[in-house]
Amino acid sequence: MKIILNIWRQKNSSSPGKMVRYELGNVNEHMSFLEMLDVLNEELTRKGEEPVTFEHDCREGICGSCGFMINGIPHGPERGTTVCQLHMRHFHDGEELWLEPFRAKAFPVLKDLMVDRSAFDRIIAAGGYISINTGSAPEANSIPVKKQCADRAMDAAACIGCGACVAACPNASASLFVSAKIAHLGLLPQGEPERDRRAMRMVLKMTEEGFGYCTNTGECEAICPKGVKIENIAMMHRDFTRAVALFREESKAGGAG
Amino acid sequence: MAFQLDSRTPSGPLEQRWSKAKQEMKLVSPANRRKYTVIVVGSGLAGGSAAATLGELGYNVKCFSFHDSPRRAHSIAAQGGINAAKNYQNDGDSVYRLFYDTIKGGDFRSRESNVYRLAEVSVNIIDQCVAQGVPFAREYGGTLANRSFGGAQVSRTFYARGQTGQQLLLGCYQALERQVDAGRVQMFYRHEMLDLVVIDGRARGIVTRNLVTGSIDCHVADAVVLATGGYGNAFYLSTNAKNCNATAIWRAYKRGAGFGNPCYTQIHPTCIPQSGDYQSKLTLMSESLRNDGRIWVPKQKGDTRNPNEIPEDERDYYLERMYPAFGNLCPRDIASRAAKLMCDQGYGVGPGGRGVYLDFKESIGRLGRKTIEERYGNLFEMYERITGEDPYTVPMRIYPAVHYTMGGLWVDYHLQSTIPGLFVLGEANFSDHGANRLGASALMQGLADGYFIISYTVGHFLAQVKPGGVNTDHAEFRAARQEVDERTRRLLSIKGRKTVDDFHRELGKILWEFCGMARNAPGLKHALEKIPELREEFWQNVNVPGSAEDLNQSLEKAGRVADFLELGELMCLDALEREESCGGHFREEHQTEEGEAKRDDERFCHAAVWEYAGDGKRPVRHVEPLQFEFVHLAQRSYK
Numbered sequence: 001m002k003i004i005l006n007i008w009r010q011k012n013s014s015s016p017g018k019m020v021r022y023e024l025g026n027v028n029e030h031m032s033f034l035e036m037l038d039v040l041n042e043e044l045t046r047k048g049e050e051p052v053t054f055e056h057d058c059r060e061g062i063c064g065s066c067g068f069m070i071n072g073i074p075h076g077p078e079r080g081t082t083v084c085q086l087h088m089r090h091f092h093d094g095e096e097l098w099l100e101p102f103r104a105k106a107f108p109v110l111k112d113l114m115v116d117r118s119a120f121d122r123i124i125a126a127g128g129y130i131s132i133n134t135g136s137a138p139e140a141n142s143i144p145v146k147k148q149c150a151d152r153a154m155d156a157a158a159c160i161g162c163g164a165c166v167a168a169c170p171n172a173s174a175s176l177f178v179s180a181k182i183a184h185l186g187l188l189p190q191g192e193p194e195r196d197r198r199a200m201r202m203v204l205k206m207t208e209e210g211f212g213y214c215t216n217t218g219e220c221e222a223i224c225p226k227g228v229k230i231e232n233i234a235m236m237h238r239d240f241t242r243a244v245a246l247f248r249e250e251s252k253a254g255g256a257g
Numbered sequence: 258m259a260f261q262l263d264s265r266t267p268s269g270p271l272e273q274r275w276s277k278a279k280q281e282m283k284l285v286s287p288a289n290r291r292k293y294t295v296i297v298v299g300s301g302l303a304g305g306s307a308a309a310t311l312g313e314l315g316y317n318v319k320c321f322s323f324h325d326s327p328r329r330a331h332s333i334a335a336q337g338g339i340n341a342a343k344n345y346q347n348d349g350d351s352v353y354r355l356f357y358d359t360i361k362g363g364d365f366r367s368r369e370s371n372v373y374r375l376a377e378v379s380v381n382i383i384d385q386c387v388a389q390g391v392p393f394a395r396e397y398g399g400t401l402a403n404r405s406f407g408g409a410q411v412s413r414t415f416y417a418r419g420q421t422g423q424q425l426l427l428g429c430y431q432a433l434e435r436q437v438d439a440g441r442v443q444m445f446y447r448h449e450m451l452d453l454v455v456i457d458g459r460a461r462g463i464v465t466r467n468l469v470t471g472s473i474d475c476h477v478a479d480a481v482v483l484a485t486g487g488y489g490n491a492f493y494l495s496t497n498a499k500n501c502n503a504t505a506i507w508r509a510y511k512r513g514a515g516f517g518n519p520c521y522t523q524i525h526p527t528c529i530p531q532s533g534d535y536q537s538k539l540t541l542m543s544e545s546l547r548n549d550g551r552i553w554v555p556k557q558k559g560d561t562r563n564p565n566e567i568p569e570d571e572r573d574y575y576l577e578r579m580y581p582a583f584g585n586l587c588p589r590d591i592a593s594r595a596a597k598l599m600c601d602q603g604y605g606v607g608p609g610g611r612g613v614y615l616d617f618k619e620s621i622g623r624l625g626r627k628t629i630e631e632r633y634g635n636l637f638e639m640y641e642r643i644t645g646e647d648p649y650t651v652p653m654r655i656y657p658a659v660h661y662t663m664g665g666l667w668v669d670y671h672l673q674s675t676i677p678g679l680f681v682l683g684e685a686n687f688s689d690h691g692a693n694r695l696g697a698s699a700l701m702q703g704l705a706d707g708y709f710i711i712s713y714t715v716g717h718f719l720a721q722v723k724p725g726g727v728n729t730d731h732a733e734f735r736a737a738r739q740e741v742d743e744r745t746r747r748l749l750s751i752k753g754r755k756t757v758d759d760f761h762r763e764l765g766k767i768l769w770e771f772c773g774m775a776r777n778a779p780g781l782k783h784a785l786e787k788i789p790e791l792r793e794e795f796w797q798n799v800n801v802p803g804s805a806e807d808l809n810q811s812l813e814k815a816g817r818v819a820d821f822l823e824l825g826e827l828m829c830l831d832a833l834e835r836e837e838s839c840g841g842h843f844r845e846e847h848q849t850e851e852g853e854a855k856r857d858d859e860r861f862c863h864a865a866v867w868e869y870a871g872d873g874k875r876p877v878r879h880v881e882p883l884q885f886e887f888v889h890l891a892q893r894s895y896k
């Protein structure tokens with residue numbers, strides 16, 4: 001089948017970009033979307049042109065590397081699917097598509113369809129963990145965890161950090177991403193001691209990184225390739241509110257020594 | 258320069274060796290640790306856990322990754338689970354049994370002491386991960402659940418749905434980010450290590466390329482840790498993530514690190530068959546599926562009927578027939594070869610007859626669709642998305658694919674390579690799996706190395722050297738940097754007619770055909786002629802567009818493929834020299850009457866360790882003899 005692609009080309013973060021039109025003649029319906037771009041890139045290379053830069057790695061929908069907008073939708077039209085798992089059988093012969101990078105202030109474009117999502121790492125570093133040094137863990141079965149809690153924690157932990165939620169949100173909020181971590185750890189007994197601190201620090205960091213606030217539009221949930229639920233955001237708001245009342249950063253005076 | 262292959266294995270009773278070794282190790286006092294800089298290359302499970310742990314201890318850690326975040330490392334894709342000798346199921350598991358299963362699964366080609374230590378610390382890994390908040394599967398009573406994996410008759414595999422690697426990596430990533438926040442670990446994302454710098458016989462740093470700006474930089478350290486993953490992508494098509502590569506270990510090899518058993522590659526039996534020439538990678542269907550799925554082919558050759566219309570008595574459940582004791586859960590190398598055998602004989606199904614069925618009908622009948630969905634839902638979904646077929650109603654079609662490399666840089670008991678101060682962890686080293694790795698043991702090994710071993714052994718090394726003493730102006734740094742620049746310039750200036758992928762695909766075909774599931778001398782010799790020719794052509798005729806000063810994915814790929822073109826040759830050479838069959842290395846000349854791998858313990862009960870001898874020169878093969886003091890060398894039997 002034939003596919004027409006309009007792709008955002010941008011040399012680097014400081015140059016302006018523009019849409020460039022490409023026609024691809026023999027696309028196979030069993031190809032993945034990225035394999036279709038591979039074919040385009042091989043053609044461009046043979047012609048001595050620079051191939052289109054896009055991020056990818058596992059091509060199994062788990063590493064969260066891939067992701068761009070197809071006709072204005074992050075990861076394209078199929079629900080619950082990353083773009084690496086999207087197959088050409090979902091498009092029709094002669095279809096014209098517009099590919100753009102994720103757009104958000106906190107995700108500067110690096111080149112073509114590739115953006116910088118390192119703000120996510122900085123949010124995790126602010127508190128998205130359980131403080132436990134190697135070697136100091138108790139015997140695993142000494143902490144029983146309700147199956148429902150473990151299952152719900154796992155639902156939230158399934159987030160792959162691709163950033164589609166931010167790209168979909170009219171406020172470019174990272175609330176779904178942040179809340180998924182807050183819920184994952186907060187639902188487990190191991191995560192309880194740092195629950196307030198975590199919510200406080202991660203939420204503040206999100207704002208500092210230039211992400212917007214959540215106004216309950218719900219685009220993020222609709223677009224999330226891993227089905228992470230908006231109910232996590234409710235939990236984040238609850239934890240944050242509680243933290244505002246109860247949490248104080250550690251006193252420098254600290255423990256006895 | 259002859260290698261000193263001292264494995265530094267402790268003596269004495271097996272179960273006391275690791276404690277004894279730890280006791281004898283020197284320590285760096287807490288106040289002195291920050292004076293030592295440790296470079297960790299890689300932030301997958303092995304590198305991430307090492308960097309986090311060394312940071313917690315107070316060393317000054319610099320961690321490099323070509324990815325944009327530790328969470329993208331290939332470890333994220335591991336599906337099935339992680340082994341540990343907890344014996345929570347009360348089914349007779351023990352540290353010794355896990356040790357024995359691993360030694361036997363590896364076809365008696367690994368070091369007893371290392372493997373025992375691995376089994377021993379496996380239990381600590383689970384404790385650590387649970388404490389970090391890894392949401393492992395649980396029973397209703399709140400305790401941890403287990404499943405079975407190949408090569409074992411106990412249930413010792415811990416899992417988080419079909420996303421175990423993801424959850425373990427996220428735990429490790431979070432621990433690492435905590436150290437970043439504490440200022441003890443500095444992360445260098447989107448930095449690719451392109452060379453190792455060795456000064457006065459010691460690893461003293463690395464040269465990297467900033468993948469966004471193109472800048473080439475030098476970094477000094479007191480010790481260098483490589484945890485850069487496996488080299489399965491030499492085959493082009495594999496289950497590895499697209500960007501996995503061998504560059505870091507290959508450059509280290511060329512700087513004097515011995516390469517152990519390069520020919521040991523694992524072909525995984527359950528992957529989705531290839532569908533076309535445009536195919537960019539292969540997708541694994543986790544081995545855990547063999548818990549509930551039954552593998553079969555039609556009894557009649559070339560049977561093209563819809564599988565659901567083929568009656569029971571016309572199906573050959575060949576694994577259950579050939580290996581009644583382990584059935585569908587026999588080890589990977591055996592299951593893969595059996596599938597190849599069936600297809601070679603004409604019983605294969607699907608396009609080109611390159612597939613066998615993995616059928617869940619019986620278990621869905623027995624346990625209900627919901628249970629199967631809970632156990633494997635995401636895998637079934639992935640299968641459907643790729644093939645367009647629904648595995649709940651139509652049996653999956655699967656075929657073996659390259660998956661893992663047991664070979665890697667040689668390391669001693671301290672995980673130190675033949676270059677002092679260079680340590681190698683995770684899939685990048687050759688260590689614990691011998692000639693075949695059992696399922697759910699790679700995650701275990703990566704985390705054992707990173708969380709529980711390297712902290713002691715790197716400390717022991719550092720305690721014996723003074724911190725600092727060299728800087729990036731040193732002649733060796735400048736020379737290495739210049740070589741990197743030179744090579745980059747050369748790659749960009751060829752402007753030939755073929756793309757990097759053209760060469761990579763061709764290399765992959767050669768390796769798959771002649772150094773894949775079954776190997777023989779004439780084939781390997783043929784490959785050893787073909788690969789240098791292809792490499793020659795690469796350096797004449799490749800087209801790498803773009804510039805060195807920009808983000809340039811073609812350039813990144815070109816450098817990696819250039820290394821695969823050299824490594825591929827070493828793999829074939831090693832396969833040719835090892836005139837026996839063992840585990841994943843099957844030499845057709847050496848098989849039992851039933852077609853099983855036939856080892857030659859007289860001549861090959863050793864690890865082969867290759868030493869680089871210069872471009873165009875034949876590398877030198879050294880051996881580390883393997884002593885079996887505790888287990889009896891037997892022919893593996895899973896019947």
Ligand SMILES: Cc1cc2nc3c(=O)[nH]c(=O)nc-3n(C[C@H](O)[C@H](O)[C@H](O)COP(=O)(O)OP(=O)(O)OC[C@H]3O[C@@H](n4cnc5c(N)ncnc54)[C@H](O)[C@@H]3O)c2cc1C
Nearest residue numbers: 299300301302303332335337338450486683684697699700
């Ligand atoms: C699909 C799949 C499923 C699997 N399932 C299981 C399973 O269920 N159980 C199991 O035990 N094992 C499984 N494995 C195997 C296991 O996942 C891997 O062996 C293991 O995760 C490797 O971890 P690692 O830390 O050694 O390397 P990786 O996770 O590959 O990490 C490598 C790191 O090194 C960095 N790096 C590499 N080269 C350079 C360079 N030159 N410069 C800078 N950085 C560099 C990368 O950025 C990355 O951070 C599976 C493997 C695959 C392919």
Ligand code: FES
Nearest residue numbers: 057059064066084
């Ligand atoms: S490439 Fe890994 S999620 Fe798409």
